[in-house]
Structure formats: C-alpha cells, structure tokens
Amino acid sequence: MSTVVNPDLNAKLVKFGNKSEWNECYHCGNCTAVCSLTENENLFPRKVIRQLQMGLKDKFNSNIDPWLCYYCGDCSETCPRDANPGEMMMSARRYLTSVYDWTGLSGLFFKSVPALIIAFVLVAVSIIGVGYAKQFNLESIMEFGHVFEKMLIFSVVVLILIPNIFHMFWLTIIKEKIKAPFLLYVKGIWDLFLHMFTQKKSLKCEKNTFRWFEHLLVVFGYILLLITTVFLNWFSTENTYIIWFGYIVGGLVFIITFDFILERVKKKKELSKFSHPSDWLFVIWLFLMGFTAFIVRILIDTDLISNNLWLYIVHLIVIAQWGILIVPFGKWTHFLYRSFAVYFANIKSAELNS
Ligand code: SF4
Ligand code: SF4
Numbered sequence: 001m002s003t004v005v006n007p008d009l010n011a012k013l014v015k016f017g018n019k020s021e022w023n024e025c026y027h028c029g030n031c032t033a034v035c036s037l038t039e040n041e042n043l044f045p046r047k048v049i050r051q052l053q054m055g056l057k058d059k060f061n062s063n064i065d066p067w068l069c070y071y072c073g074d075c076s077e078t079c080p081r082d083a084n085p086g087e088m089m090m091s092a093r094r095y096l097t098s099v100y101d102w103t104g105l106s107g108l109f110f111k112s113v114p115a116l117i118i119a120f121v122l123v124a125v126s127i128i129g130v131g132y133a134k135q136f137n138l139e140s141i142m143e144f145g146h147v148f149e150k151m152l153i154f155s156v157v158v159l160i161l162i163p164n165i166f167h168m169f170w171l172t173i174i175k176e177k178i179k180a181p182f183l184l185y186v187k188g189i190w191d192l193f194l195h196m197f198t199q200k201k202s203l204k205c206e207k208n209t210f211r212w213f214e215h216l217l218v219v220f221g222y223i224l225l226l227i228t229t230v231f232l233n234w235f236s237t238e239n240t241y242i243i244w245f246g247y248i249v250g251g252l253v254f255i256i257t258f259d260f261i262l263e264r265v266k267k268k269k270e271l272s273k274f275s276h277p278s279d280w281l282f283v284i285w286l287f288l289m290g291f292t293a294f295i296v297r298i299l300i301d302t303d304l305i306s307n308n309l310w311l312y313i314v315h316l317i318v319i320a321q322w323g324i325l326i327v328p329f330g331k332w333t334h335f336l337y338r339s340f341a342v343y344f345a346n347i348k349s350a351e352l353n354s
C-alpha cells in the first residue's frame with residue numbers, strides 16, 4: 001500500500017487550534033518516556049508528532065493514540081524544546097473529531113468562530129420562534145420542551161453519533177487490517193462502558209486524581225440530570241424525591257463546572273493553559289444547563305415561573321444549543337470517541353499479540 005504524504009497536514013492542525021511548537025521537536029523521546037499512559041503498541045506522543053512532521057495524513061487519520069492521552073501535561077512540562085506535545089495531542093483530537101464526522105460540521109465549527117456564532121444564534125432564534133408560535137404560553141412551551149429533548153437525543157444518537165463511531169471503526173480497525181474475532185469485541189464491551197463512565201485509565205497519571213473525581217461527579221451528575229429532566233419530567237413532577245434529586249444533580253453539575261471554568265481562567269495547570277473556543281463552550285454550556293435548570297425548578301416551586309417565562313426559554317435555548325451543536329459536533333464527542341478508542345486499542349492489542 002502506498003503512503004500519501006500531505007505537506008499541509010500541520011497547516012490543517014493549526015486551524016484546529018494547534019498553537020504548540022511541535023516542529024521544535026528533535027525526537028529525544030522524553031515525552032513518551034514520562035507519559036504514564038503510553039504502552040508498547042501506542043507510543044505517544046512522539047509517534048504522533050513524527051506522523052505530523054512527515055505529513056502522513058492517512059496514518060494520522062487512523063491513529064487512535066491521541067484519544068488515549070488524558071492531557072495531564074507531564075510531557076509538555078518536561079519537553080526540553082518546549083514543543084508542547086500535550087497541546088498538540090489536544091488539537092489532534094479536535095482534528096480527528098472532524099475526520100470521523102460525516103456531516104463536516106465538526107470541522108466547520110472547530111475552525112470557524114463566526115460559523116459557530118451564527119449557528120448558536122440560529123438555534124436561539126428558532127426557539128424564540130417556537131415560543132412566539134405557541135403565543136408564549138408557559139404550559140405549551142414546556143410541553144414542547146419536554147418532547148423536543150427526547151426527539152433531540154434520539155436524532156443525534158441515530159443520525160450523527162452512531163454513523164461517526166462506525167466511521168472511526170472503519171478508519172482505525174478495518175483500514176488498518178485488524179482482523180479480530182467477533183468474541184474479542186463482545187468481551188471488550190464491559191470495559192468500553194466502564195471507561196466511558198469512569199475514565200479510570202486517567203488515574204494512571206497520579207496528579208489527575210482530583211480532576212478524575214470531579215470529572216466522575218460531573219459525568220454522573222449530567223447523566224442523572226438528563227434522566228431527571230427528560231424521563232422523570234422534573235419540571236412537571238410533584239414527587240418530592242424526584243424534585244430534590246433534581247436539585248442535587250443540577251447543583252452538582254453547575255458547582256463543579258464553575259470550578260472547571262475558574263481553572264481555565266487561572267491557566268495554572270497545563271490542561272487549562274490553552275483554551276480553544278470549543279473548550280470554553282463546553283464548560284460554560286454545561287454550567288448553564290445545570291444552573292438554569294436549577295433556577296427554573298426554584299421558580300416553579302415558588303410559583304414565580306409564570307412571571308419569569310423568559311427564564312424557561314433561556315433554559316430551552318441552552319439545551320437546544322447544547323444538544324444540536326455541542327453534543328454532536330463539539331467537545332462532548334470526546335466522551336464517546338475516547339471510550340471507543342480504548343475499546344478499539346484493546347482489541348487491536350489483543351489481536352496483534354495473539
Ligand atoms: S520531549 Fe519534546 S523534543 Fe523530545 S520527543 Fe517529545 S516533543 Fe520532541
Ligand atoms: S499529556 Fe499526559 S497523557 Fe497526554 S501524552 Fe502527555 S504525558 Fe501522556
């Protein structure tokens with residue numbers, strides 16, 4: 001098989017926010033030596049930099065390694081050339097997200113802030129339009145909101161996320177000629193979900209422990225908030241347990257994400273030194289989802305919601321922007337791709353060692 005060299009590969013990565021000086025790298029291998037997550041079959045980040053320098057686009061597109069990095073920053077802190085390999089891995093993840101996405105919208109939104117702003121405004125205007133069509137009647141807008149959330153989850157999963165995972169599978173396993181028996185895929189499913197919800201692999205970087213715990217709370221808080229609002233109908237229920245449960249998980253999400261926002265503002269850790277617009281959107285919208293849901297429920301409980309309908313509309317706009325733009329095309333996808341990368345990497349490794 002011939003290898004296609006693409007000299008523009010780095011220019012492409014720059015468009016995805018790569019501000020690292022990766023070209024300063026002289027391949028001392030220090031980053032790979034200090035990385036606690038790299039393994040024999042996945043020697044990153046040096047190998048990724050090598051592919052980038054050589055413009056090996058096809059190899060780069062099929063590479064799982066960027067997803068196996070949890071951005072602890074050890075490699076960047078110890079690189080003698082300040083090449084910032086940790087940040088390069090982060091931009092590689094953004095780039096790969098756009099490679100998997102069949103719609104092309106991930107690439108557009110990662111590369112163009114104006115396109116992102118236009119999309120956010122269009123979603124907001126559409127929701128206000130729905131409010132207008134419903135004559136700003138609280139009950140019918142809330143009814144719409146409830147059905148809309150369910151339809152949105154179903155459509156995004158079926159139309160965008162599942163096809164993109166298959167595309168990732170095609171690039172990283174099929175194209176790489178990995179012929180693993182079906183049983184290996186079945187055996188790996190438990191691990192896939194375990195990694196998806198716990199990200200336990202990131203614990204290999206010792207300094208990640210607190211962040212891992214915060215991340216775990218946010219993941220469970222977010223999932224439980226979704227279940228409470230969408231499936232247990234939090235805004236309409238009169239069940240005291242569900243109401244309090246919603247307050248706890250909503251509060252959990254916005255308190256921890258507020259801490260994530262502060263970290264990005266302070267820029268003290270390697271992970272938060274460089275923030276791409278997609279990083280900001282992710283943490284701010286996660287915060288807004290928890291916060292606005294919390295406030296809406298307080299207004300319902302104090303019988304003040306009819307005088308503050310606009311707050312429910314703001315909440316609906318935040319949910320719609322999150323569900324239509326950030327989940328299928330933004331940083332949220334990392335949750336999915338990283339988990340599948342661990343799954344595929346385990347299958348690849350088991351097959352190569354058999
Ligand atoms: S430590 Fe720096 S210079 Fe050495 S291989 Fe890694 S990125 Fe290159
Ligand atoms: S940021 Fe941490 S996990 Fe990622 S490549 Fe560097 S050392 Fe490894």
